[in-house]
Amino acid sequence: MHMDSDVIIVGAGPAGLSLAISLAQAGFAATVLDQNPASALEQPAPDGREIALTHPSVATLQQLGSWAGLAPSEIGHIRAAHVHDGPVGAHTAMQLHVPDSPATQDGLLPPLGFIVPNHALRRTAYGVAAQTPGVRIVSGAQVHRVATLPAHAEVDYTDAAAPGKGSERLCAPLVVAADSRFSATRRQLGIGAQMTDFGRTVIVCRMHHTQPHADIAHECFGYERTLAVLPLPDDAMGRAQCSVVVTARAADAARLMALEPGAFTAEVQAQFQNRLGDMQLIEQRHAYPLVAVYAQRFTGPRCALLGDAAVGMHPVTAHGYNLGLAGVQRLTQALVAARQQGQDLGDAAALAPYARAHHLHAWPIYLGTNAIVRLYTDARPLPRLLRQTVLQGARRLPPLRAAIVGQLTGKTPGWQQPLARLGTALAAAMPGR
Template sequence: MQQERDALIVGAGPAGLALAIALTDAGFTATVLDAQPREALAAPLEDGRDIALTHASVATLRALGLWQRLLPEEIGCIREARVIDGDRQNAALSFSPRGPGTEVLGWIVPNHALRRVSFAAAADRPGLHLIDRAHVLRVATEPSHVELDFETSPGLPQQQLQGRLFVAADSRFSWSRKQLGIAADMHDFGRIMIVCRMQHELPHHDVAYECFGYERTLAVLPAVGHVSSVVVTAGAAAAERLMQLPESEFALLVERQFRSRLGRMQLAGKRFPYPLVAAYARRFVGQRSALVGDAAVGMHPVTAHGYNLGLQSVASLVHALCAARTAHRDIGDAAVLAGYERAHRRDSAPVYHGTNAVARLYASTGAPQRLARQLILRGAQHLPPLKAAITARLTGRGGLQLPGAAV
């Protein structure tokens, strides 16, 4: 049996690794376990996802030394966002940065690049222990400590780890969350999101589009050069047909729905389908345990907040644990974890429920829903405080601040 660690984290995805790095940098010890082999974690395959990042998230990524490891060609930026309703040519709603020193609304980075730099930064931290190919068999959270049994290969002897805090970071379908007896409200939207990269003739000028069509919604997010990340959302049967379409026909369909704003378009890689299922855990903490990332809140991607909230959960948990240490308290203490629960519920509940409401409204093709959409968009466009609030959410300062670290 190994020495007791401060935190045992299941899931070496972008949230679990960010937490492990932040805890290590703050002087805690952490072990992360993942089912995948080390090679797959170190060089993740493209998964089609491009992640829109807020200013606060980029501040956190900088503080953890992850942002600095991305290649320049992996970082796109969004200077303006436009929302198009139905078949209209002009934007019903648009956002641009406000305030001095704020030139962009946010950034766009491929998910596999975020995973790669997270793994590389974790591997560089001597105090961070990573166990790959881990099949976790049992998690027991006792009043005094945590035990975790795992094996790395069937037939090899089981091993046990002990810690002071257990953290589930193993996706929205989290196995660990179930082991902790924490239920989650799952919502299946019955729709599929197809993501891919496309090249185009005309420059995108760093403008992101969300086009709410009546059968399909289309998002076009600016990557580097004449390349955009394209996201098509449709019902399951229609999505199946879109996946089967020859590349050139798929490209033409996107080009037409986008009204040729970027000229001729063609696929620049594979199409990846994602069934849309959102998850919200009933509790974010249990006895000596906490949930972070998608294991706590698995967002519908339409508002691009999943990983941003995941980093927010990491910042809130690390903040609570550092405060506990300063006050000479046990990091697994129920009152310490309750502080994290309150902070993350306050940050996530409005975004989660608001996003689901938007997703449902835009999945309906009925006349009342169309009218409601038009009224909401027109209202938002002509209501400066609402627009300012949404823009502030994207560009607002914040993010992780480790004790003694300058962000």
């Protein structure tokens, strides 16, 4: 049987493209298929998502070479994060920043994390992948069938622009599904997923504002509506701008999307208590229904899941792509180890270390994020009391704050190891793993 490459990846999103680069750097040949035309992959349209990235994720992107392709004006810094219980200023329940570090040369706090537009991450991943020997990108390819057979995996696709033209087939020892949280490839592989529909929608957009944001991210947990305001670099004319993230019940979100720009901005400005002065909507609003997804398995014979196809997170804790990049590293490591041991790349035993390690990392984060979402969207008296207690407790508990900061910066304090082991034990106990 002729093999077209070592690995076929369905989905040239940021996760699929990053995996292709990582595998090629390790000496493998990877083919990535995407339904989008080459022009849309090369210059993706803005989609309103601003991706908060941890220090370990930035290190991965630097290693892949895609970080270097970002313009300085596309890289924002989050130097502190304030979590508010209710409207901003009512009670600042928790403040996070990197502790005990000398200020940077310009007198600023060192960054907790970074923030980059999603379309810029996609553009730079595509730019590097397209130039990397060992990576082949098949654009405009609508995958409609995926099969895993004893000796190889098959992927059938049609020309997305001309579906009547007939089907093409590619073969490889391993197929990776990286085709979003509603992955059709995952279904084709017979892998189910646990889905949680929160019945809410998140609206994202950019706004100008007249007061500086000081690189501080705010998360305001209102009972009916959650508002996050994330600091962005100034625009080309030196005007301050931020990303606004509003989470509301689906019906309220539909109403907000239908408002005139001025009326929408006025609601956001009022909820943020005019903290950033006068605000002005810059571009269109984008709405995403909130459905969290966790695949029942991450691997099987001749297949693996990556990115949102494996774990589709609620965005409130900003983990989705950070988890995707951690998965890229782990899957590459598992395949390198398989090659060293002379194993078939599609052997389920060769893929199992990736599945295990990624599940142990992702499952506690997934459960924790969903628990936070439930706690902060439940207006009944007991959950209200509980969340106040949790936030007040967190404010008074420096170790908890240090744990969150450690996760963002990739510097886990030594005392935290037992906690990490507890999370790992809980994840390992989940049935079916």
